[in-house]
Amino acid sequence: MSEESRFERWVVLLAGGIGSRFWPASTPRRPKQFLPLATNHPLIVDTVERARALTDASRVLIVAGEQLRLELESHLPELGRDQLLLEPQARGTAPALAWAASEIIARAEQPDRAVMVSLNTDHVIRPLEDFVSTLDIAIAAAGDAGRLLTLGIQPVRPETGYGYIEVGDPLTPGVFEVRRFVEKPDEDTATDYLRQGGFLWNSGMFVWRPQVLLAELDAHTPELSGKLESLARGDVADFFAGVPALSVDHGLMERSPNVAVVEAGFEWDDVGAWAALLRVRESDAQGNLLTGDAHAVDCQDSLIWAEDGPVVAYGASGLVIVRASGITFVAPRERALELKQLLAELPEDLRSGDD
Amino acid sequence: MSEESRFERWVVLLAGGIGSRFWPASTPRRPKQFLPLATNHPLIVDTVERARALTDASRVLIVAGEQLRLELESHLPELGRDQLLLEPQARGTAPALAWAASEIIARAEQPDRAVMVSLNTDHVIRPLEDFVSTLDIAIAAAGDAGRLLTLGIQPVRPETGYGYIEVGDPLTPGVFEVRRFVEKPDEDTATDYLRQGGFLWNSGMFVWRPQVLLAELDAHTPELSGKLESLARGDVADFFAGVPALSVDHGLMERSPNVAVVEAGFEWDDVGAWAALLRVRESDAQGNLLTGDAHAVDCQDSLIWAEDGPVVAYGASGLVIVRASGITFVAPRERALELKQLLAELPEDLRSGDD
Numbered sequence A, B: 001m002s003e004e005s006r007f008e009r010w011v012v013l014l015a016g017g018i019g020s021r022f023w024p025a026s027t028p029r030r031p032k033q034f035l036p037l038a039t040n041h042p043l044i045v046d047t048v049e050r051a052r053a054l055t056d057a058s059r060v061l062i063v064a065g066e067q068l069r070l071e072l073e074s075h076l077p078e079l080g081r082d083q084l085l086l087e088p089q090a091r092g093t094a095p096a097l098a099w100a101a102s103e104i105i106a107r108a109e110q111p112d113r114a115v116m117v118s119l120n121t122d123h124v125i126r127p128l129e130d131f132v133s134t135l136d137i138a139i140a141a142a143g144d145a146g147r148l149l150t151l152g153i154q155p156v157r158p159e160t161g162y163g164y165i166e167v168g169d170p171l172t173p174g175v176f177e178v179r180r181f182v183e184k185p186d187e188d189t190a191t192d193y194l195r196q197g198g199f200l201w202n203s204g205m206f207v208w209r210p211q212v213l214l215a216e217l218d219a220h221t222p223e224l225s226g227k228l229e230s231l232a233r234g235d236v237a238d239f240f241a242g243v244p245a246l247s248v249d250h251g252l253m254e255r256s257p258n259v260a261v262v263e264a265g266f267e268w269d270d271v272g273a274w275a276a277l278l279r280v281r282e283s284d285a286q287g288n289l290l291t292g293d294a295h296a297v298d299c300q301d302s303l304i305w306a307e308d309g310p311v312v313a314y315g316a317s318g319l320v321i322v323r324a325s326g327i328t329f330v331a332p333r334e335r336a337l338e339l340k341q342l343l344a345e346l347p348e349d350l351r352s353g354d355d
Helices: A043-052 A066-075 A093-107 A128-145 A187-196 A210-220 A228-233 A236-242 A248-253 A274-280 A333-337 A340-344 A348-352 B043-052 B066-075 B093-107 B128-145 B187-196 B210-220 B228-232 B236-242 B248-253 B274-280 B333-337 B340-344 B348-352
Strands: A008-014 A060-065 A084-087 A114-120 A124-126 A148-153 A164-172 A175-182 A199-208 A259-263 A267-269 A289-297 A303-314 A319-324 A327-332 B008-014 B060-065 B084-087 B114-120 B124-126 B148-153 B164-172 B175-182 B199-208 B259-263 B267-269 B289-297 B303-314 B319-324 B327-332
Touching: A008 A043, A008 A093, A043 A060, A043 A066, A043 A114, A043 A124, A060 A066, A060 A093, A066 A084, A084 A093, A093 A114, A093 A210, A093 A228, A093 A236, A093 A248, A114 A128, A114 A210, A124 A128, A128 A148, A128 A164, A128 A175, A128 A199, A128 A259, A148 A164, A148 A210, A148 A248, A164 A259, A187 A199, A199 A210, A199 A248, A199 A259, A210 A228, A210 A248, A228 A236, A267 A274, A274 A303, A274 A319, A274 A333, A319 A333, A319 B327, A327 A333, A327 B319, B008 B043, B008 B093, B043 B060, B043 B066, B043 B114, B043 B124, B060 B066, B060 B093, B066 B084, B084 B093, B093 B114, B093 B210, B093 B228, B093 B236, B093 B248, B114 B128, B114 B210, B124 B128, B128 B148, B128 B164, B128 B175, B128 B199, B128 B259, B148 B164, B148 B210, B148 B248, B164 B259, B187 B199, B199 B210, B199 B248, B199 B259, B210 B228, B210 B248, B228 B236, B267 B274, B274 B303, B274 B319, B274 B333, B319 B333, B327 B333
Parallel strands: A008 A060, A008 A114, A060 A084, A148 A259, A289 A303, A303 A319, A303 B327, A327 B303, B008 B060, B008 B114, B060 B084, B148 B259, B289 B303, B303 B319
Antiparallel strands: A114 A199, A124 A267, A148 A199, A164 A175, A164 A199, A175 A259, A319 A327, B114 B199, B124 B267, B148 B199, B164 B175, B164 B199, B175 B259, B319 B327
C-alpha cells in the first residue's frame, strides 16, 4: 500500500499576518503571502501548488481573516468557498488549527485515517520533489505513531530571527525526538548552534492526525480545552469568542511529551524582510534585484521593487527602494529589516496604503 | 529727475532650458523655472515679481520655446500674449536677446531712452531691495555710458560650475571695467580666486540699451550681423532660420571692448542641481529638506521632494529622493549634481516624464 493511500491527506494553509514586513507592498488588506516574492506568482499560489503535490485540491483548507476573502478568491479561484475558513477573530495558530482539525474530522471520508499538514503561506520552499519526500516521511510518522510532528530546517547561517529545536534520539528514519524548543537566540548562541550541530530551525510547519491534535489540546492546553466542545457542535463564533490568542508552539508543542521532529530535506526561507529577497531571488552582476518598472544606473547591492510606477536609482548602494500601494519607500538594506518601528511613527493612511 | 523716469525700463526674461537638472520634477515641457524651488511659487513667478519691482508689467517680455506656451500662460495670466516671444527655434541667448532688443525698439514709447535688463528665470535672488538698488546702478550706467553691463556676484565658495569675471578698474561707483572673462575653473583655481579676490561669478544677467546691443552685435558678431536686417523687417522666422546657436557671452561679451561689470549687492544662487536646494531652502534640525507629502524617520541630510504621491524614507542619509512627473528618482546627494549622464542612459519616456 502506497503512502498516498494509507492516509487521507489534508493540508491546512495558515494565511494570517498583518502585512508589515513588506510594507508598502504588503498592507493589512494584502499581506506578504499575496506578493510574488519567490516567483511571478504570489507566495500563497506557490503554496497551494505545493499542497496539491501532496493531496487533491478539494482537501486543501485555508484559514485566514475575513478581510482577505476577496484577495483569496481572486488568486485561488479553483478553491471552493467552503475551503476558506474565515476566522471571526484572529486568535493565533492554536485556535486556528483546532478549528481546521475539527473541520477535517467533519469532512473526511475516513476521519480515522486523516492526517493533517499545516503550512505557512508566506515561505519559500524548493525544490518540490524534496518537499514531497519530506512530507511523505512526516505523514507516515504522524499517521502511524500518532505523534505531533514538526518540521525542522537545517540551519545555514547564525539566524537570530527564528526559534530552534534541539534534536534528540532518532525514532524512525528521518524522525527524531525533540530535546527542547529554544526561543530566538542571540548571535553568539546561534553561532554555537550552527557550529556544534544538533539544532534545527523551527519552521512552523506541522503534521498530525486531527484527532490527535484535538486530544492533545484537550490534555495540555487549558486555555482552549473548555471551548473545544463548541467546535464539536460547529459553533465557531462561540469558540473564537471564548479563547485567548495563543500560538500552537507555546500552547501545545512546548508542553506535550508527544512531539517529534522531521528534518526537512528541502531549502526553506521565511523571507522575513525586504533584504531577504536578495537571498531567494537571483540578483544581477552588480548585486541588484530589480522588479517591475525598475531602472538602476551605476548601482550596487540594491533592491528596487517598482510595482505601481517607474523607479530610477542612480549611484545607489545597498538601498531598498519600493514603490507600491501608492507609496514610495526608501531605506538602507539593514534598516529595512524591521519595519514595525517605522510604521508605528507613520500616519494610519500611510500604514495601510491606498489599495 | 529720478532714475525711474530718466530711462524707459524694459525687462527681458530668458526662459529656455531643457529641464534636465531637476529631473524628474523638471522635464522638457516643465523646465526648472516652473518649479517652486525657492518659495511656494515657481521660480519664473518669483522672477516676474522681481521684474515688476523694476518696471511696469507691460514692459516685461519673456523669450521661450513654443513648447512652454501653455505653462507660461497658466502661471503668468497677467502678461499679455504679445509679451511672450516664442522662438521658432532654440538658438541660444545671442539671437534671443537680439530679437528682444528689436521688439523693445519697436514697442518703446521712446526707443532712445529704453534700457533693457535681461534676467534668467531659474535663479534665486534676494532680498528684493538689494536687487532693485543694484539694478538702479546698472540701468543708469548702461543708459548713460552706452555700455554692455553684466552683473557679477561676489563668490562665497570655490564654485567650479560657473564662469568668472576678473574685475578691472572702477568706472563709476559700483561699476568696473572687465579685465577678462574666465571659463569654469578647476577647484584649485576657484579656490585661488576666492582667496585673492577681484573675481566675480558671471551671473548671466545683463543690462544695456537695446540699440547698443544691436550695434555691438553688428560690429562684433558676424554670426548674426548679416541677419539683423531680418529682425528690423520683423521677419523673425527668417532671422532664426539663418543664425547659428550662439551665446551672448561667447558671441559678444568676450569680444567687445565696451563691456563693464556691476558688482551685485544681493544674494544669488543658480540652484543648479537638487543638492543646491539645501543651500537656498531651510532644512530641519537633522539637515533634511522635505517638500510635499514627504516623511523622514531617522534620516539625515536628505532631500525629499514628494510632488505626486507620498514618500517615506527610513534611516536614509545624504539621499535625494524625488517623486514627480510619475517617476520616483533616488540618488546620493553627490550623484544628483549632474543628471545629463543618467538621462542619456534612460529610455525616452522616462526622460520626459508623464506630465
